[in-house]
Structure formats: structure tokens, C-alpha cells
Amino acid sequence: xxxxxxxxxxRSVRSFLDKEVDDFIISKILxxxxxxxxxxxxxxxxxxxxxxxxxxxxxxxxxxxxxYNSPLMIVVCGNKDNAFSKDDNDYWIxxxxxxxxxxxLSALSFDLGxxxxxxxxxxxxxxxxxxxLELSENIIPLGLIHIGYPKKEIEGRTQYEETKVHYxx
Numbered sequence: 001x002x003x004x005x006x007x008x009x010x011r012s013v014r015s016f017l018d019k020e021v022d023d024f025i026i027s028k029i030l031x032x033x034x035x036x037x038x039x040x041x042x043x044x045x046x047x048x049x050x051x052x053x054x055x056x057x058x059x060x061x062x063x064x065x066x067x068y069n070s071p072l073m074i075v076v077c078g079n080k081d082n083a084f085s086k087d088d089n090d091y092w093i094x095x096x097x098x099x100x101x102x103x104x105l106s107a108l109s110f111d112l113g114x115x116x117x118x119x120x121x122x123x124x125x126x127x128x129x130x131x132x133l134e135l136s137e138n139i140i141p142l143g144l145i146h147i148g149y150p151k152k153e154i155e156g157r158t159q160y161e162e163t164k165v166h167y168x169x
Contacts, residue, residue, distance in 0.1 A: 013113025
């Protein structure tokens with residue numbers, strides 16, 4: 001699949017088949033995630049791969065707008081101790097977001113669907129996930145990604161809007 005085709009075909013999927021994702025595919029998706037750029041190559045991301053149904057159900061019940069029945073969840077977090085700056089600098093958000101986009105595109109290359117559910121900066125969401133997963137204070141959950149085989153294929157599309165493009169010459 002060409003990159004432009006993948007970009008247009010990547011859509012949020014909210015309905016999944018009851019079919020597990022192979023561990024080899026998961027490892028490749030994570031490898032692709034870690035190929036993302038990061039500020040000063042600090043790579044402050046942490047990935048929590050959740051297959052455990054009990055933990056998945058707890059997350060779905062406790063986190064608003066995250067209640068989809070995917071066979072796999074990956075929670076992408078930022079590790080403040082590994083970030084570009086430990087002070088008021090939040091480059092870890094951009095770094096982890098780039099890794100998330102790589103996850104979404106990589107999953108698509110394996111015919112998987114995804115849905116990125118935002119956690120941070122809504123502190124009550126990220127704190128709930130931190131407690132459920134028993135994460136330390138330096139680990140900040142940024143997003144929860146549902147991954148699985150989609151029940152139906154969604155058509156690709158562009159969302160290009162000429163009015164949002166501004167040339168400065």
C-alpha cells in the first residue's frame with residue numbers, strides 16, 4: 001500500500017471482529033511506533049499492551065468514550081524522566097503522538113482497524129488509567145488505542161480544505 005493511500009484509508013474503527021491479533025504483528029506495530037521522531041531523540045514513550053480482558057473491561061467502564069470491543073488495547077504514555085526536559089517542557093506529547101500515528105498506520109498495513117482515544121490533557125482520564133494500570137507518577141497516559149480486525153471496511157477519503165491553507169510568500 002502506498003503511503004498516501006494508507007493516510008487516506010486510515011480511519012477510526014469502532015466495531016471489531018472477535019479475533020485476536022498475533023504477537024508477531026503486535027511486535028511489528030510497536031517497532032514501527034518506536035521509529036517515530038522525538039525531540040533530541042529522547043524517545044520518552046512507554047507502551048502498555050493490554051490483552052487482559054478484565055483490565056480492558058475496567059478501562060472501558062471507567063474511561064468515557066473508550067468503550068469499544070477490540071481484542072487489543074495499547075496505552076501510549078510519556079515518561080517524564082526520559083523527556084527532552086523535565087521542567088515545564090511538554091515535548092513528550094508530540095513525541096508520543098508521533099508514535100501513536102505510526103501505530104495507526106502500521107496497524108492498517110496489517111489490515112487492522114484502530115481507534116485513538118485521547119486521555120491527556122484531561123487529567124481525570126489519564127489519572128484513572130494511571131491507577132488502573134498502577135503506573136508511577138512519572139508515567140503519563142496520553143492515549144488509548146483500540147486495535148483489531150474491523151467488522152467492515154471503511155472507505156478512504158481526503159479531508160483537504162483549501163480554505164485552511166495559507167501561503168506566505
